[in-house]
Amino acid sequence: MKFIKIPGINKRVSKLILGTMTFSPSKMDQVNSLLDSFLESGGNTLDTAHIYNDGKSEKAIGKWLKGRGNRNKVVIIDKGAHPDEYGPRVNPEAITTDLYESLDRLQTDYIDIYMLHRDNPDIPVEVIINTLNDHYNEGRIKAIGVSNWTNQRIEEANNYAKKNGLIGVSANSSNLSLAKPNEPMWPGCISVDECSLNWHEAVQMPLLSWSSQAGGFFTGRYSPNAVSDENIARVYYSEENWERYRRATELSEQIGGNTNQIALAYVLQQPFPISALIGSQNKAELYSSIKALDIHLTTDQLKWLDLRTKCRGRMGRG
Template sequence: MYNTLKTIILGALLIFPLVSSAQSEMTGGDTSAKTVPFITLNNGVNMPIIGFGTYSLNGLIAENSVAEAISVGYRLIDTAMTYGNEESVGKGIKKSGIDREELFITTKLWVDDMGYEKVKKGFEASLKKLGVDYIDLYLIHRPRPYEDIKGSWQAMEELYEAGKIKAIGVSNFTTEQLEELLSYAKIKPVVNQIECHPFFHQAEEQASLQEKGVQMEAWSPLAGGRNDIFKNPVLSAIGKKHNKSSAQIALRWIIQRGIITIPRTSERAHMLENLNIFDFKLDDDDLKQIAGLDLNTTQFPEWH
């Protein structure tokens, strides 16, 4: 497993010439500026390597959390129709006072809106709730065999060609499902957003995506707090070595593999902590230890 992971990491380093820096100002006196690298997707669009997830954040908490996240340096904001918070996320974006062009907004198409005609209505509904006139990244949230993925993708391609979406992709697709989509897609997906954290490494999936020129993005990079990740002895020991928290070690491990990720929190201190991962590197011994944590299976069976 270590050799496989090392191969993946070395492969990720080959794409790091595409990783550049986007400066984002910090507020509150925590630090003067924060450098967040971005990755260039297969259509030339630049996407921050770390962003702010909003799953389970709703109402005023979502609104204030998004505004706070933007104020401390996040520029990638991730939401979805099924989260039920697009309107609150939009209010948070507006409250932040940051120009729309400085942000990278992701939302997702839910299964109820699959199908050529329904996609366009679902997309317009998301656009209206978010209060924006375009989306940076629009994803099929999850594939279901009985849903019209082909017609949905065609509609997304047309929205992309019309300039209403800067990039289109998928989420929770298996290798086989992605290969089927690629067999008829005119426009290749830029991203597959899948579960990835220290307990589920997805090394083979990353290798497959790299082969296809599709960027991997990790949801729930901190495993939703499961398996007592914040007190994990391996991550804690590595954290002590680098003067970092277990969460920072987990996030650094993901971005060091060249994977985009979207940790979620409503606490300002944790928002700042999650961004403060670009001043150190994990060494081979660290990576070998983290390789031993892989359970090679989902930690969210209820989702699958």
């Protein structure tokens, strides 16, 4: 396993982060098997959210943590203040309510990286940063993160934090994958574009990419001539993405991995601290994703895969 460092966290964050959206206490045999295998493989970072599976994801993780007694070895990323049917919930009351409920479900007294699941630009960053710093000062969170925020809002929040001696945003979580979305998978979601890539490289802000494997777009289960999943087709079907698929397949045939591993390696090898969220449902999928860490792509190959050049350059593996 490989790792990145996120300010405020005294544990390294694994380059592969295991998503837990479908976890439930009713499936603890599967949960225990997958989480145990992830840790045995060197991974240590889990991603969950207050809204995932109506809270069952957090409860399942909490049962596993208590049963294994390994809280100090695991990095927990949790997210709160997701909008509901009434609209945005990025406010002090919702943040605090969600955080306390998440801590209770996880059976822990702190969350390593606490992220706001969405933004509400109508709420000043001063209010948000002050609220999160209150929880930081009480030890409930170790670092602040945001999901689906613009770079401009992150800069605004961090400028305020720095000016006032507070902790700011240590990590961003937006979508980055080799397949570029035609439109957001869910309302209010943000994907990394070229401008954002340049910003992350310039400031070296850690990125924790969700949907890093584009919902399985590169696994071979989809075809440009067949729509087996309307959402995948809506978001990812395009001539450009099928060309990216073709190029990833061509590289995989030369290197010896598979198309999905090449696509994941593209995400993992951006020129700034980055980890990729993976949605493995079983050990086979987990071990397949881990193999992407062994694939080395040159700068020319990264550009070629992303259709930014016609020349793929030298191929390598290491």
